[in-house]
Amino acid sequence: xxxxxxxxxxxxxxxxxxxxxxxxxxxxxxxxxxxxxxxxxxxxxxxxxxxxxxxxxxxxxxxxxxxxxxxxxxxxxxxxxxxxxxxxxxxxxxxxxxxxxxxxxxxxxxxxxxxxxxxxxxxxxxxxxxxxxxxxxxxxxxxxxxxxxxxxxxxxxxxxxxxxxxxxxxxxxxxxxxxxxxxxxxxxxxxxxxxxxxxxxxxxxxxxxxxxxxxxxxxxxxxxxxxxxxxxxxxxxxxxxxxxxxxxxxxxxxxxxxxxxxxxxxxxxxxxxxxxxxxxxxxxxxxxxxxxxxxxxxxxxxxxxxxxxxxxxxxxxxxxxxxxxxxxxxxxxxxxxxxxxxxxxxxxxxxxxxxxxxxxxxxxxxxxxxxxxxxxxxxxxxxxxxxxxxxxxxxxxxxxxxxxxxxxxxxxxxxxxxxxxxxxxxxxxxxxxxxxxxxxxxxxxxxxxxx
Numbered sequence: 001x002x003x004x005x006x007x008x009x010x011x012x013x014x015x016x017x018x019x020x021x022x023x024x025x026x027x028x029x030x031x032x033x034x035x036x037x038x039x040x041x042x043x044x045x046x047x048x049x050x051x052x053x054x055x056x057x058x059x060x061x062x063x064x065x066x067x068x069x070x071x072x073x074x075x076x077x078x079x080x081x082x083x084x085x086x087x088x089x090x091x092x093x094x095x096x097x098x099x100x101x102x103x104x105x106x107x108x109x110x111x112x113x114x115x116x117x118x119x120x121x122x123x124x125x126x127x128x129x130x131x132x133x134x135x136x137x138x139x140x141x142x143x144x145x146x147x148x149x150x151x152x153x154x155x156x157x158x159x160x161x162x163x164x165x166x167x168x169x170x171x172x173x174x175x176x177x178x179x180x181x182x183x184x185x186x187x188x189x190x191x192x193x194x195x196x197x198x199x200x201x202x203x204x205x206x207x208x209x210x211x212x213x214x215x216x217x218x219x220x221x222x223x224x225x226x227x228x229x230x231x232x233x234x235x236x237x238x239x240x241x242x243x244x245x246x247x248x249x250x251x252x253x254x255x256x257x258x259x260x261x262x263x264x265x266x267x268x269x270x271x272x273x274x275x276x277x278x279x280x281x282x283x284x285x286x287x288x289x290x291x292x293x294x295x296x297x298x299x300x301x302x303x304x305x306x307x308x309x310x311x312x313x314x315x316x317x318x319x320x321x322x323x324x325x326x327x328x329x330x331x332x333x334x335x336x337x338x339x340x341x342x343x344x345x346x347x348x349x350x351x352x353x354x355x356x357x358x359x360x361x362x363x364x365x366x367x368x369x370x371x372x373x374x375x376x377x378x379x380x381x382x383x384x385x386x387x388x389x390x391x392x393x394x395x396x397x398x399x400x401x402x403x404x405x406x407x408x409x410x411x412x413x414x415x416x417x418x419x420x421x422x423x424x425x426x427x428x429x430x431x432x433x434x435x436x437x438x439x440x441x442x443x444x445x446x447x448x449x450x451x
Contacts, residue, residue, distance in 0.1 A: 015155035015235045023158065025223035027166040029095060030146045032216030034170035035209045036102050036139050038177035040065070040109070041278040042311040043202055044132065046304040049283070049295035050198055051112060051124050064129055065136035066275075066406035069399055072137055074249065076144045077396025089226035090152070091145035091392070098142030099217040105135040106210040110203040124196065142217065144396060151383040151391040153227060160333075160380045164326030167375035171322060171368075174315030176212075178308045180205035185305060195296045201305075236391075247390060253397060257385045260398065262445045263378045267401035268408075269438035270341065270374055273348060273431035275409040277367070281351075282307040283424035289357045306357055310364040314347075317368025318375065325376045330384070334442055337377045341439035344370020348432030352425050370435060381445065 018026075080091050088096075112128035146166060154162045181201040185191040193199045226232075233239060286292050286303035294300055321340070328336045347366025354360050378401070386394055413427070420426035 015153070018154060018158060018162075022224070023154065023162050023165055024169075025220060026149050026153065027146055027162070027169050027220075028223070029099075029217040029220035030143070030166050031169045031173040032209075032213035033099070033102075033139060033143045033146070034173035035177040036106060036135070036213050037143070038174040038311065038315065039106070039180070039206055039209045040132070040135055040139070042178045042308050043110075043181070043205075043304075044278065046282050046295075046301075046307075047110065047112065047198055047202070048125065048128060049300075050193075050196070051128055052196055052295075063407055063410040064133040066403035066410075068133055068136040069140045070403035070407065072140045073144050073399035073403070074393065074396035076141055077148065077392035077394070077399075078247075078249070080145065080148060081390060081392040084229050088221075089224075090232070091148045091226065092221050092224070095142050095145040095217055096221060098138045098140070099214055101138035102135060102142055103210040103214050105131055105138060106206045106213070109135055110198045110206045112198065140399075142213075144392075144399070146220075147379055147395050148392045149224070149226065150379070151386065151395060152232065156384055159383060160328070160330065160376075161326050163376050163380045163383075164322050167322040167325070167372055168319050170375060171315040171318040171372065173212075173216075175312045175319065177205070177209055178310075178312030178315060180208060181308050182305045182312075191301055191305060192298055199301060247393065249393070249397065252390060252393060256394065256397075258446060259381060259385045260394070262441075263382060264398070264401040265444065266337075266341075266438050266441045267374075267378060268405040269434045269441060270344075270370070271402050271405040272409040273344075273434040273438070274371070274374075275406040276413070276427045276431040276434075277348070279410070279413065280424040280427040281311075284351060284428050285310070285357075285360065287423075288351075288355050288425050289360070306360075310360055313361060314364040314368030314371055317365040318372035321369045321372035322376060325372060333377055333381060334445060337373050337445075338439050338442045340373030341370050341435055341442065344368075344373075345432045345435035345439060348428055348435055350432075352429035352432070 076094050080094050083090050083093060085093050109128065109131040112124055112131060150159065150162045150166065181191070181199075184201040184204055189201045189204055191199050191201045227235060282300075282304045283293065283295075285307050286300045289306070290299040290303045292299045292303070325336060325340075343366045347363045347368075347370070350363040350366070351360065354363060378398075379395070382398060383391070383395070416430065417427060420430060
């Protein structure tokens with residue numbers, strides 16, 4: 001299988017050099033999709049604790065999104081490999097459907113406490129959980145086409161740059177998403193609400209994110225022309241009819257290039273770390289800096305806003321670091337990857353010890369450096385080792401390296417959270433240790449290029 005992929009990559013050197021504008025437009029919709037993800041990730045803990053969720057049971061709610069991605073993304077990859085709609089394309093139909101559904105769910109999620117269910121109501125929590133599930137399903141359907149189009153259309157020389165631009169745009173979307181509640185509060189929109197109700201500053205942020213998501217996605221849909229089946233087959237060195245062949249996913253996993261698995265190990269530890277940041281970050285900062293664990297208090301909501309600012313900061317740092325990483329040559333990927341993750345580990349660990357909100361800026365800048373590397377290197381390294389009729393399926397399966405560790409982290413939290421003394425800052429310390437293990441695991445990656 002690896003020999004066949006190498007031969008296909010040699011043929012795929014005929015992929016044309018794309019213009020800068022094409023690469024930007026190919027990734028532009030990711031700005032909006034990442035806004036949806038970041039609004040979700042930076043506000044989930046805050047929303048569910050506002051609704052009355054027990055901090056010891058937050059893991060239940062955080063299992064659903066990665067579980068959705070684990071199921072949906074391989075399916076999107078498999079079926080989009082075999083899709084072609086004239087005048088629309090191969091991957092773009094999935095972007096359109098995912099974006100429309102995501103917009104609808106974004107209007108519902110922050111209103112989970114606004115229908116009179118009551119604080120701590122099982123109905124309110126279930127409503128929130130179901131909307132989170134559908135939001136992640138739709139966002140995953142919308143997100144995956146961007147990664148696949150880079151694999152489909154960009155040659156190896158430009159691929160690192162293309163994924164860096166994707167990282168830059170996605171993190172720019174994260175910055176805007178994370179600071180929205182803070183900015184809206186400054187503009188006079190209420191940051192508090194009756195007990196059990198999500199503050200208007202968060203609700204309006206989701207509405208604005210939904211509008212931006214659909215507008216950015218339409219830019220990509222109207223500005224990018226995917227290769228038709230004949231062009232795709234010629235550029236990738238395959239027979240046109242082979243894209244319609246049925247394949248066994250388990251066979252593909254068995255025959256996956258070694259780098260698929262070695263990067264998966266790195267991803268496992270890194271994504272566990274970020275899952276704990278998203279789950280416990282707001283509560284950790286509220287405890288360490290604002291000395292409160294009362295989710296209905298004004299102090300906690302202020303801490304939630306500050307966590308949004310810090311999340312925006314790490315995304316902004318990732319934007320800057322993505323620019324640096326776009327200049328890293330192929331043979332320097334591993335050391336740059338390792339250094340980035342080590343700096344991120346230091347950022348996570350420092351959160352445990354810092355009790356001043358301003359010093360946390362340094363911590364989250366370091367975290368942003370690791371995030372940029374996680375958004376850039378895994379897909380660059382993997383797609384350089386792939387070519388042929390199953391790129392989308394492989395990238396969908398590779399999403400398991402993102403979703404599975406989040407599921408494991410959520411399930412493990414039921415044991416680890418009490419083990420850490422039911423300390424939210426302690427869980428961020430654990431996240432730093434996991435990130436450090438991920439940095440060590442980079443040494444096991446063997447890169448493959450079609451040279």
